[in-house]
Amino acid sequence: MYVRLARFAAVDPAAFGDQVELMRRQVGAVLAATGRSMDDPDERTMAEFDAVPSGLRQTVRRLSVLVNDDEATAVVMLFCSSEDAARDADAALGRLPLPAGVGTRTDVEIYRVALDEDMSLSLATGDFS
Numbered sequence: 001m002y003v004r005l006a007r008f009a010a011v012d013p014a015a016f017g018d019q020v021e022l023m024r025r026q027v028g029a030v031l032a033a034t035g036r037s038m039d040d041p042d043e044r045t046m047a048e049f050d051a052v053p054s055g056l057r058q059t060v061r062r063l064s065v066l067v068n069d070d071e072a073t074a075v076v077m078l079f080c081s082s083e084d085a086a087r088d089a090d091a092a093l094g095r096l097p098l099p100a101g102v103g104t105r106t107d108v109e110i111y112r113v114a115l116d117e118d119m120s121l122s123l124a125t126g127d128f129s
Contacts, residue, residue: 001061001079001113002086006093008074008103011067015101016074020065030057056092059085072103079113086110 008016062079078093080086090108098105 001081001116002083003111003113004078004080004086004090004093005107005109005111006076006105007107008076009072009106011072011074011103012101013067013069013072015099016067016103019099019102020067023063023065027063056089059089059092074103083110083112 056078059080060078061081064077064079066075066077068074078086078089080089087110090110
């Protein structure tokens with residue numbers, strides 16, 4: 001697993017929040033349009049699906065967005081199955097203009113995921129042994 005990590009500065013919290021909501025809808029549209037959701041795709045869903053570059057629909061497996069409102073910064077992480085897929089996602093995003101208000105992209109890097117554990121079961125049961 002690889003991650004394309006992009007850092008942003010001078011983020012307008014309201015505008016960035018709008019972009020996060022758009023990303024949430026687009027992820028839902030991709031899941032619905034590809035049969036990975038219980039929702040049936042409607043016309044609006046398909047329009048949002050079509051707005052996602054095919055390079056991203058085919059390569060991104062998970063998306064995380066981290067926002068520090070106090071510092072007006074954000075990090076967007078796209079998880080991909082391979083380094084090539086992460087680079088393809090980077091190329092697809094590099095061709096898109098940044099939406100107004102998301103700030104300045106200060107850095108983009110590709111990382112190999114060395115550890116990604118879900119500890120929710122341990123947190124729910126209190127069993128950390």
